[in-house]
Amino acid sequence: MKEDIVSMCIKTLKKKQRAFTMVELLVGIAIVAILAAVALPSLKTFTVSMRVDNEISELHRLLLIARNTSVNSGQDVVVCPIVNGSCTDDWSQEVSVFIDFNQNNDFDIADDEIIRVKSAISSSNDQFQYSNGAFLTYNSLGNLPINNNESTFSYCPYGYTDASRGIIVAVSGRAYISEDSDGDGVDEDRNNVNITCP
Known part of the structure; x- marks a missing residue:
């Protein structure tokens, strides 16, 4: 009786030690490859969408800070990318918020005060533009x-x-993030015009 139990245990252990066959392994690899081929484009789109959302959210916060600073300080506040000490229309660079004490819409180290700086955009191939040129000014x-x-x-x-x-x-100074108001998968401005970078 003990020998029967021992032989059954040995047979059970032998069955558990069975490895994958070559066919099973190839089928498994094929399934993983198909899933990866389906998932990777979606992952890339998701990554791009997150990058855009992060940049837009960061700029929106910067505009809120600029507007609040203008009201609290009673001074003009300018938002612009500063290159070599002057405002430029290259919005892919660092964007600064500063109190413009002399009201010349340009950054003067001796006179103006930097409030906040947003880092340059992370992807050099992306476009970041402002429709009114090199600076945005909030009045008091x-x-x-x-x-x-x-x-x-x-x-x-x-x-x-x-x-x-x-x-x-x-014109009131309020900043609104674009939305897909017509359900076509593309964000529009408040006049239902698609957001583009010409």
């Missing part, structure tokens, strides 16, 4: 100057134009 009431119209910041990731997003700044 937190509004845009009288001669300004509603303006738009646009962020367009390279090769993924449908993932473009923007921030619309109204």
Whole structure:
């Protein structure tokens, strides 16, 4: 009886030690390859979408800080990319918020005060543009100057134009993040015009 139990245990152990056959291994590899081929494009799109959302959110926070600073300080506050001490229209660079004490819409080291700096965009191939040129100024009431119209910041990731997003700044100074209002998968501004980078 003991010998029967021992032989059954030995047979059970032998069955558990069985390895994969070559066919089973190849089928497993094929399944993993198919799943990877399906998942990788979605992962790339997700990564691009997250990069765009991060840049837009960071700029939106920067605009909120600029507007609040203008109201609290009672001074003009400028948002612009500063290169070699001057505002430039290359918005892919670092973007600075500063109190413009002399109201010349340009950064003067001796006179103006930097409040916050946003780092340059992470992808050199992406486009980041502002419809009104080299700077955005908030007056002491937190509004845009009288001669300004509603303006738009646009962020367009390279090769993924449908993932473009923007921030619309109204004359009142309020900043609105673009939305896909018509359900076509592309963000629009408040006039239902697709966000693009010409």
